[in-house]
Amino acid sequence: MTTPTETVSTWLSDFGTALEQGDLDAATEMFADECYWRDLVTFTWNIKTVEGRDEIREMLEACNGTTEPSNWQLEGEANEADGVTDGWLTFETAVARGNGHIRLIDGKCFTLLTAMVELKGHEEPKGTGRPMGVEHGADPERRSWLERRQAEQAELGYSTQPYCVIIGGGQGGIGLGARLRQLDVPTIIIEKNERAGDSWRNRYKSLCLHDPVWYDHLPYLKFPENWPVFSPKDKLGDWLEMYTKVMELNYWSSTECLNASYDEDAEEWTVNVVRHGTGPDGADEALTLRPKQLVLATGMSGRPNVPEIPGAETFTGDIHHSSAHRDSEGYEGKNCIVLGSNNSAHDIAAALWENGADVTMIQRSSTHIARSESLMELALGDLYSERALAAGVTTEMADMIFASIPYRIMHTFQIPVYEEMARQDADFYEALEKAGFLHDWGDDGSGLFMKYLRRGSGYYIDVGASQLVIDGKIKLRSGVNIAEIKPSSVVLTDGEELPADLIVLATGYGSMNGWAARLISQEVADKVGKCWGLGSDTTKDPGPWEGEQRNMWKPTRQDALWFHGGNLHQSRHYSLYLALQLKARMEGIPTPVYGMGEVHHLA
DSSP, X not given: OOOHHHHHHHHHHHXXXXXXXXXXXXXXXXXXXXXXXXXXXXXXXXXXXXXXXXXXXXXXXXXXXXXXXXXXXXXXXXXXXXXXXXXXXXEEOXXXXXXXXXXXXXXXXXXXXXXXXXXXXXXXXXXXXXXXXXXXXXXXXXXXXXXXXXXXXXXXXXXXXXXXXXXXXXXXXXXXXXXXXXXXXXXXXXXXSSSTTHHHHTSOTTOBOSXXXXXXXOSSOOOOTTSXXXXXXXXXXXXXXXXXXXTTOOEEOSEEEXXXXXXXXXXXXXXXXXXXXXXXXXXXXXXXXXXXXXXXXSOSSOSBOOOOOTTGGGOOSEEEEGGGOOOOTTOTTOEEEEEOOSHHHHHHHHHHHHTTOEEEEEEOXXXXXXXXXXXXXXXXXXXXXXXXXXXXXXXXXXXXXXXXXXXXXXXXXXXXXXXHHHHHTHHHHHHHHHTTOOBOOOTTSOHHHHHHHHHSOSEEEESSHHHHHHTTSEEEEESOOEEEEETTEEEETTSOEEEOSEEEEOOOBOOTHHHHHHHTOHHHHHHHOOOSOOOOOBTXXXXXXXXXXXXXXXXXXXXXXXXXXXXXXXXXXXXHHHHHHXXXXXXXXXXXXXXXXXXXXXX
């Protein structure tokens, strides 16, 4: 009887032979009728999923000859469960080494993941290749590490130009900067805040990561084993600040990007910045940077969505977007209105209640809620937890398992999770609905993670605020909006008037290309199109189907412009592939991009 390991090994050997011989008919026939191949840079120099034999054949016709894949090997032992045989794999291309994952059904490929690991001749200096750190012997011209570091900081951006500029020094920009540093890509990270980590420190006092620590590691340097499961914002901010120093990043804090433009002939950007307080006697310093590549790492979301509400200018209390909400102290006994019902709205409403405020949440549309404990157990426990680590599932393996599931069918993996959540927490959801809260499970019952991937909104991970809603401690008005703001009240669309001293607009964010419009031009923003979403044709994720996150971590319709964002998990995982794409271009390695997405939506 053939073992799973023999089955996968034979498939990989036969597949490799077919590709090396250019027998694309034979290679294509090795896939099942329903099949998916997700490629992270290796074949396509893109982040691209091809679906079905016809699309796989087209991709191979375009890419196989230039890719020159070889040496397909099973890594470890394969497994079989419920009729699916799967295993991890390694392979090479002409210029890179890769790894991946495969699932076979009845001997034919159902899903294939291929991901670039490193560029040949440009490997990261680690393991046996790590730097010595000191030059033994005697040399009167020798400079210490500190002297070399100080010289680099004094020169980069002044007498020498960076190859890459990253605008945004939050978790995304920092993680990508670390990847590029290890690949020896001269990079400057531009951050408007005074210190690395301020993008977290400057948020409302109660903010805490809702994702668990195992999900949130940065590249190279994991959180200590005694780090809390859910990171408080200021603790995370300190970690990010420490990380920028330890990883030797060229991090320009207190620096504002004024504008940027691309010179098609020179193939470089002109990026005008102001460094606050770095000139003589603490004066501001205006500089022009001329990188070859520009990355917007301004977060998954774009600029805040601030609705235009009649009468807002007459309001005599405090009114601001949730992104500007710093703390909830000082509102004891005050009437506070929170417009919105997603994560920030719940967090802020709960913090206001804790500080003695009279809080009303205005829920405009239905929201999915998952209890944190249930999410940890049912959705993340097998991949990101102590349980997962004990079973041998490292963070890197968990990232690849996630990546191996094509977006087209990912909802089918998620639906059973949320069906079990609904059963397990039935009393909780019944109480929520009895309180008048409008709840949903996503358009197809696939819950929180698919909402995140499709629209980046529409959910709350419950860490306590839902019970306040259930108990009436956070008052709720659902299925309505604010129709008008008066000097000391709000009028709802059903005619009810509520007294108000504070209005927090927890109304979300626009697409990331809004930053391109602000910093570059509306023309470039429209040329790139909407960022994020899969084209699932579900609520706030209009079709047509694209199969990958729009414009994220991959080439865009604007040459040399890239977008990097997402949660800590995505920033960590996809920063590798973006960094490899940038490094290849710096080294002059041919990068023929296959499957560039069409622009269907401008914002």
